Amino acid sequence: xxxxxxxxxxxxxxxxxxxxxxxxxxxxxxxxxxxxxxxxxxxxxxxxxxxxxxxxxxxxxxxxxxxxxxxxxxxxxxxxxxxxxxxxxxxxxxxxxxxxxxxxxxxxxxxxxxxxxxxxxxxxxxxxxxxxxxxxxxxxxxxxxxxxxxxxxxxxxxxxxxxxxxxxxxxxxxxxxxxxxxxxxxxxxxxxxxxxxxxxxxxxxxxxxxxxxxxxxxxxxxxxx
Amino acid sequence: xxxxxxxxxxxxxxxxxxxxxxxxxxxxxxxxxxxxxxxxxxxxxxxxxxxxxxxxxxxxxxxxxxxxxxxxxxxxxxxxxxxxxxxxxxxxxxxxxxxxxxxxxxxxxxxxxxxxxxxxxxxxxxxxxxxxxxxxxxxxxxxxxxxxxxxxxxxxxxxxxxxxxxxxxxxxxxxxxxxxxxxxxxxxxxxxxxxxxxxxxxxxxxxxxxxxxxxxxxxxxxxxxxxxxxxxxxxxxxxxxxxxxxxxxxxxxxxxx
Amino acid sequence: xxxxxxxxxxxxxxxxxxxxxxxxxxxxxxxxxxxxxxxxxxxxxxxxxxxxxxxxxxxxxxxxxxxxxxxxxxxxxxxxxxxxxxxxxxxxxxxxxxxxxxxxxxxxxxxxxxxxxxxxxxxxxxxxxxxxxxxxxxxxxxxxx
Numbered sequence: 001x002x003x004x005x006x007x008x009x010x011x012x013x014x015x016x017x018x019x020x021x022x023x024x025x026x027x028x029x030x031x032x033x034x035x036x037x038x039x040x041x042x043x044x045x046x047x048x049x050x051x052x053x054x055x056x057x058x059x060x061x062x063x064x065x066x067x068x069x070x071x072x073x074x075x076x077x078x079x080x081x082x083x084x085x086x087x088x089x090x091x092x093x094x095x096x097x098x099x100x101x102x103x104x105x106x107x108x109x110x111x112x113x114x115x116x117x118x119x120x121x122x123x124x125x126x127x128x129x130x131x132x133x134x135x136x137x138x139x140x141x142x143x144x145x146x147x148x149x150x151x152x153x154x155x156x157x158x159x160x161x162x163x164x165x166x167x168x169x170x171x172x173x174x175x176x177x178x179x180x181x182x183x184x185x186x187x188x189x190x191x192x193x194x195x196x197x198x199x200x201x202x203x204x205x206x207x208x209x210x211x212x213x214x215x216x217x218x219x220x221x222x223x224x225x
Numbered sequence: 226x227x228x229x230x231x232x233x234x235x236x237x238x239x240x241x242x243x244x245x246x247x248x249x250x251x252x253x254x255x256x257x258x259x260x261x262x263x264x265x266x267x268x269x270x271x272x273x274x275x276x277x278x279x280x281x282x283x284x285x286x287x288x289x290x291x292x293x294x295x296x297x298x299x300x301x302x303x304x305x306x307x308x309x310x311x312x313x314x315x316x317x318x319x320x321x322x323x324x325x326x327x328x329x330x331x332x333x334x335x336x337x338x339x340x341x342x343x344x345x346x347x348x349x350x351x352x353x354x355x356x357x358x359x360x361x362x363x364x365x366x367x368x369x370x371x372x373x374x375x376x377x378x379x380x381x382x383x384x385x386x387x388x389x390x391x392x393x394x395x396x397x398x399x400x401x402x403x404x405x406x407x408x409x410x411x412x413x414x415x416x417x418x419x420x421x422x423x424x425x426x427x428x429x430x431x432x433x434x435x436x437x438x439x440x441x442x443x444x445x446x447x448x449x450x451x452x453x454x455x456x457x458x459x460x461x462x463x464x465x466x467x468x469x470x471x472x473x474x475x476x477x478x479x480x481x482x
Numbered sequence: 483x484x485x486x487x488x489x490x491x492x493x494x495x496x497x498x499x500x501x502x503x504x505x506x507x508x509x510x511x512x513x514x515x516x517x518x519x520x521x522x523x524x525x526x527x528x529x530x531x532x533x534x535x536x537x538x539x540x541x542x543x544x545x546x547x548x549x550x551x552x553x554x555x556x557x558x559x560x561x562x563x564x565x566x567x568x569x570x571x572x573x574x575x576x577x578x579x580x581x582x583x584x585x586x587x588x589x590x591x592x593x594x595x596x597x598x599x600x601x602x603x604x605x606x607x608x609x610x611x612x613x614x615x616x617x618x619x620x621x622x623x624x625x626x627x
Contacts, residue, residue, distance in 0.1 A: 009577035040532060044574065047535035051578040054539075054617050153334050154304070154345065158352035159396030161331040162384035162411045171334045183392040195395050198403060201309060201353045201367055 001121075002030040002094040003128045004037060004114040012045070012090065013052055015111045019088035020059060022049070024113070025079065025101065026066035027093035034128055037092025037114050039066035045092070045113065070097025076104040083108055118150075136210070137202060142194045144185030151178035157199040227325030228297045229268040230378040233407055233432045238456050239267040239463030240482060241299065241409070241434060242475050245275055246286035255286060259294035261476045270328055270409070270465065273301040277338025284315055288322035299380060300324045303332025308348035309357065313366045316358055320375035328380040328409065329354045352399045355379055359404030381405035383433065386418030390425055397426070407431050409465045412438035416451065419460055432462035441470035445478050452482055489543035489609035490618075491518045491602070494533070495590075496526045498556045500548040502592035507599050514599040515606040518546070525549070527560020534571040538580060541618035544609040546601065548588035561589060584612060 006012075016022045024046040032038025046062040053060040065082050067075040070093035079101075083089060088109040091098040095116040102110035118130035133150045139157070140147060149155045153171050160179035163170025167180040186192050213221050232239055242262060247255060259269055269290060271283040283300050290296040300319050307315065319327070331351045335343045349357060357367055364374035381400040387393050397408075413419060413435055435455050437448045445468065452464045464482070468475050495501050501522050507514065523529065526549030537545050547568050549561030565587050572582030586605060590597045 009574075040530075043532045044535060047532060047539055048574050048578040050539055051535065051575070051580050051617060055579045153336070154331050154347045154350065156331060156347070156350045158350050158399045160387070160392045161351070162382050162387065163333065164384070164387050164392070166388055171336050177392075179392045179396075180389060183389065183395070187391070192391075192395075196398075198352055198356070198399050200356065201349050204348065 001033055002116060003034045003118050003120045004031050004094050004116045006036055006114050007112065009048065012113055013049065016049060016088065016090055019109065021061050021063070021086040023063045023065055023082055023086040023089045025070070025089050025091045027070040027097050028066055029069045031093055031114065035126070042066055042092055070101050073104065076101055139199065143182045144189065144191065144194070146178060146181045146185055148178050148182060157202065159195070227378040229299060229326045230406065232267040233462065239434065240479060241268045241270055241463065241465040242266050242479065243270045243272055243465065243467035244472055245272045245469060246281035246283055248280050250281065252281070252286065252289045256289055256293050258473060259290045259296045262479065263295050265476060265479045268297045268299045268326060270299040271301060273303045273332065274306060277305065277333045277335050279340065284318055284322065287319060287324045291323040298324045299326040299328050301328040301330060302354070303330055304347050304349050304351060304354055305332030305335065305345055308346055309367055312349065312354060312357060316361055317375050320377065326378045326380060327358055328382065329358060330382045351381065352396070352403050355381060355400055355403035355405055378406050379404050380407045380409060382411060383408045384411045385422035386414060390422065394426060401430060405431060408433045410434070410436040412436045412467065413451065416454060416460060434463040434465045435461035436465045436467070439468040439470070449478065449481055456482070487610070487614055489517050489606060490541065491544045491546060491605055491609055492521060492537050492542045493518050493546040493548060494521050494523055494526065494529055496549045496561070497522050497524055499550040499554065499592045500590040500598060503590050503595050503598040507595040510595050512595055512599040514602040517606050518602050525555065525557050525560035526564035527557055529564045529567055531567050531571045531574065534585060535574065538575065538584065538615060539617060541615055543615045543618065544584045544605055546586055546588060546605050548590050548601065551589045551591045554591065583608065584615065
């Protein structure tokens, strides 16, 4: 899932300061699961902002809404009436949801309430770990299901750097060296030969904005383009 | 064939030193130091933003030492600060500047430096950078033909003390396959790790130079003792000395070997 | 204006322990300030951060959450969760500018009537020291009606 972190309160408070009626819009999918931007978090943040506004004697009102997903047009449509009643929307969705909300309601200022941090997994209650950089050229088959792009700070593709010590990373001696994990996983499963070929320089076109069409829909969209 | 590659082939024991370019634009003192070292060492290795602290470009420093100090230069180039285009153009420039040897490494991560917020590049890793330099020697970059070859003697780094050794050995094999012609180890803490590495790795097809560093504020006695032992026991084809705190004392240290 | 400040303290308390202690305090004729308004919960594990913020928005001068002693929760760990939520709510109140000291967590066993009386006394003293909840000025209290 996509993991996000609430922005510092002072930053959010400053961002909403110029708006009288603010809709705090949660998203019920990824950011709800990581306890950052779901319905409950939207309610809590709205209450906090309300308290802060009252203490500053600012005439502000904070509404709360939450949709299933801010990255789907049909769910965003549900917000139309509430958006119309507010001067700004503070979105607690990931960066994709915030942008789609802003695109759907282009006449209303849309503000970001969270910092999107990574694509990750739920390690244990309240703890998430990064696993994927969406690089568009997955090497996990070769690297034993451990990603050297996401888990090695240098994204090394051909083995560990010289900074690895006792299976830990040079950037933090608590952090596992991704290449040690890869080696151990492949050794355990008898696949060390995977590491013999040199992986050559990668295609970094992932820096271009992505767009993909499902093969079953290609005909539909190519007809209009 | 660079002078350094000839020395490595011909001599029983080589000596190299590491010099940092200045953290300012004045190259005079570095050039003077290199002049003092000329004849005493087989090569001067110029570091590249060592420990992720910005310094004058190793390319410019290398050129100055080649032209004004008559030094045999090994230029370090890291993957940390340049993408493949910048690496290619700096390598071509190094060839034009008369730098014949390279030390191609991944580079300490930016968070270990004084500007931890810098964007780390790592477009290529150290194996791929060796491949790029080897291609340049054939007159090609990663996209295709160039107007002429840029020929270098390629060096790679090795961490014989890192454990587990398995992943390091795989990396070493790839570096050799990619064209590494010599190896310099990371600064050693002792000799046990190196001996254990040698017993596992067996005989290497290229010369291995043992890296030693005099820590800031420390006296050189320990490094000197290790260097003498390495030389006497033939544990490596040479030693590479770094003294980041007091590089001006390197000639004196080298004189004792 | 000018009238004496009598703090309103909302206490969210567990039926299995603190509520019994409070009841016993009455039977024992223990004296404690009349400022506390008790809300009985099946377990303090039901306390939500949002409840706490909303109670302050509604004008409470202080909020007490009181559950079982550590290790004695009828539902094993409801009081532990409440403790963490109260700590988190304190930081949220700090961020919002109201301050976290108006909120406190207590652990009071069913037989500990004197501890309940002391807790209410202490919290009332704290509410007096802190002064009225500034949010209350803007929303006339229901109690005044």
